[in-house]
Amino acid sequence: MPTFLIQFAQFHEEFRLPELLSLAQLEKVDIKYDEADYKHIFELWGEGETYEQVHTQVKKTSDRWPKYNTCSFKFNVRAFGSTIDHKEQLDIINSFAYLGFEGPIELKNPNVQFYVLADYGFENEKELEAPRYIYMGELIATGSRDLINKYNLKKRKYLGTTSMDAELSLVMANQALAAPGKMIYDPFVGTGSFLVTCAHFGAFTLGSDIDGRQIRGKGKSGVHTNIEQYNLQGRVLDALVFDICRNPWRTQPWLDAIVTDPPYGVRAGAKKLGRHDGKALAMRTYDGVPMHTREDYYPPTKPYEMSEVLVDLLSFSAQHLVLGGRLVYWLPTVVDEYSNTDVPQHPCMKLISNSEQNFGQWSRRLITMEKVKEFDDSLLLSDSEKTEIMEKGTEDPKRPGHYLFRNKYFNFGRSTTENDRS
Structure with a gap:
């Protein structure tokens, strides 16, 4: 041999x-x-x-x-x-x-x-x-190192603050096993970086986001601009606007992979439908007209904490991935607080790989998981169970390194300044 x-x-x-x-x-x-690569x-x-x-x-x-x-x-x-x-x-x-x-x-x-x-x-x-x-x-x-140059962000016509580096987008597409005929979905699509790279390898791609402004872009530029730039109109199916917590998909396995970079509040904060005061959403009218029918209506949203995002992402993946389907996503964390037990788990999902990109005080980890068990309704989590998972180890051991990550990230610069002054 x-x-x-x-x-x-x-x-x-x-x-x-x-x-x-x-x-x-x-x-x-x-x-x-x-x-x-x-x-x-x-x-x-x-x-x-x-x-x-x-x-x-x-x-x-x-x-x-x-x-x-x-x-x-x-x-x-x-x-x-x-x-x-x-x-x-x-x-x-x-x-x-x-x-x-x-x-x-x-x-x-x-x-x-x-x-x-x-x-x-x-x-x-x-x-x-x-x-x-x-x-x-x-x-x-x-290897196809020329693809990094082809999809280089400096050459891309439409960008946003969260557009993913071309090389890492290609790595994620490979780890998602992107291939002709597969269906790959990004529930936090932003400017559509993963739609492009997964479609390059022949997969059909689809995305969604609660904020349609990045999808639509400004003027004549939007996600569609990049799709046309790379001539991927036949593979990138669409980018839709809705809250992933209230998605329209039937609860059945239909996705071969989910590839995403969940918003962790550094360059773009995660949001979901709801009110800051905790009151339930209700039908509201203005001059007798239902608010949600107005063209200028924008539904109220509230912050979506990183730990909750990940719990929901794994549950969604367990429900909608086919057996053998993969979830590939980024997990942000504080380096000194991270433990391997921080990586969220689900009975239907098996951890395949966990690779770190270090930025000093914080890092992000590329997590790849595979669905190994069929989902059933007994695995649905109640709100109290979700809270318990999100806040696991509130005393000993400590909460996961990604808990309240946004607050920790913006405290890095403040603590550095205080140390410099002292």
């Missing part, structure tokens, strides 16, 4: 293995790994601590060589944590002359490329004269 070496992009490293495993599941490939994938021909060890292994693969005998080819030498000058690169390439390939050497568009990868360790380590480990193999796949 062949062995493969995967070179990851050196950015957002913590997200790479979960993304790779998601893609492997999507393509029905069984992966066993020792180490964990890849950059390159190589089929290994040889590896070792010295070039002699590498050559010994490569010479044992002579049954593969005739396949490449007349192909155009190219050899590449790459170093990690150091540099290899041009003369040494040529010496390394020439040391593989025993392969005996008779095809032309083609530097621009060869039929096949071979790589020698020399690992010198981390750049901040003491510079080494010889590599710590060496790999030699055939390049068999290159």
